[in-house]
Amino acid sequence: GQNIDQPTEMTATEGAIVQINCTYQTSGFNGLFWYQQHAGEAPTFLSYNVLDGLEEKGRFSSFLSRSKGYSYLLLKELQMKDSASYLCAKGSGGYNKLIFGAGTRLAVHP
Amino acid sequence: SQTIHQWPATLVQPVGSPLSLECTVEGTSNPNLYWYRQAAGRGLQLLFYSVGIGQISSEVPQNLSASRPQDRQFILSSKKLLLSDSGFYLCAWSAGQDNSPLHFGNGTRLTVT
Numbered sequence: 001g002q003n004i005d006q007p008t009e010m011t012a013t014e015g016a017i018v019q020i021n022c023t024y025q026t027s028g029f030n031g032l033f034w035y036q037q038h039a040g041e042a043p044t045f046l047s048y049n050v051l052d053g054l055e056e057k058g059r060f061s062s063f064l065s066r067s068k069g070y071s072y073l074l075l076k077e078l079q080m081k082d083s084a085s086y087l088c089a090k091g092s093g094g095y096n097k098l099i100f101g102a103g104t105r106l107a108v109h110p
Numbered sequence: 111s112q113t114i115h116q117w118p119a120t121l122v123q124p125v126g127s128p129l130s131l132e133c134t135v136e137g138t139s140n141p142n143l144y145w146y147r148q149a150a151g152r153g154l155q156l157l158f159y160s161v162g163i164g165q166i167s168s169e170v171p172q173n174l175s176a177s178r179p180q181d182r183q184f185i186l187s188s189k190k191l192l193l194s195d196s197g198f199y200l201c202a203w204s205a206g207q208d209n210s211p212l213h214f215g216n217g218t219r220l221t222v223t
Contacts (some may be wrong), residue, residue: 002152042215
C-alpha cells in the first residue's frame with residue numbers, strides 16, 4: 001500500500017516552533033514533498049527531500065530518513081498566518097505522481 | 111513565469127447531469143498534467159495524469175474521464191454525475207524532470223445535488 005500517516009491536528013503558540021511528522025511506506029519511493037493548504041484554497045508547494053538530511057528554507061525546514069520512511073516539517077517563529085493544513089506527499093510510480101497523506105491541521109494561537 | 115487556470119471556481123449540478131471542468135497552463139511546454147479530488151476532511155486522491163497530448167492514465171476506476179486535446183489543456187468530464195462525485199477538484203502541472211513539484215490551480219468545488 002501507500003499509507004502515509006501524519007497527525008490529524010496540532011496546536012501551537014505564536015512565535016514557537018512546531019514539528020509535523022510524517023511516516024510512509026518505503027516501497028516505490030521517489031521523493032517526499034510538503035505542501036501548505038489554507039482552508040478552501042489549493043495546496044502550495046513548500047519543500048521536497050529526495051536525499052537523507054535536512055533542507056532549510058527560511059522559517060521552514062524539512063527532514064528525511066529514507067531507511068526509516070520518516071519525514072518531518074519544522075516551522076519556526078510561528079505566525080498566525082501559518083494556521084493551515086500541512087500535507088505530506090510521497091513521489092511514487094514515476095511521472096512526478098504524488099500520493100498525499102490526509103494532512104495535519106495546524107492552529108496557531110496568540 | 112508559469113500560471114495555471116482552472117474554472118469554474120464553484121459548481122452545483124444535479125445528479126445525472128454532465129460535467130466539464132477545464133484547466134489550462136501558460137508559460138511552459140510539454141507539462142505533465144494531473145487531476146486530483148479532495149473529499150471533505152480527506153487527502154488528495156489522484157484521478158488522472160497525462161504526459162502528452164492524447165495520453166491519459168487513469169488511477170482509479172470511476173464515473174469520470176479526462177482528455178488532453180492540446181499540450182496545455184486538460185479537461186475532466188462526466189456523462190452522468192453521481193452524488194459521490196461531490197468534492198474539491200484540483201488540476202496541477204509539473205515539469206517533465208524527475209522530482210519536479212506539482213503546482214495546483216485554484217480548484218473547483220463541485221456539489222452534486
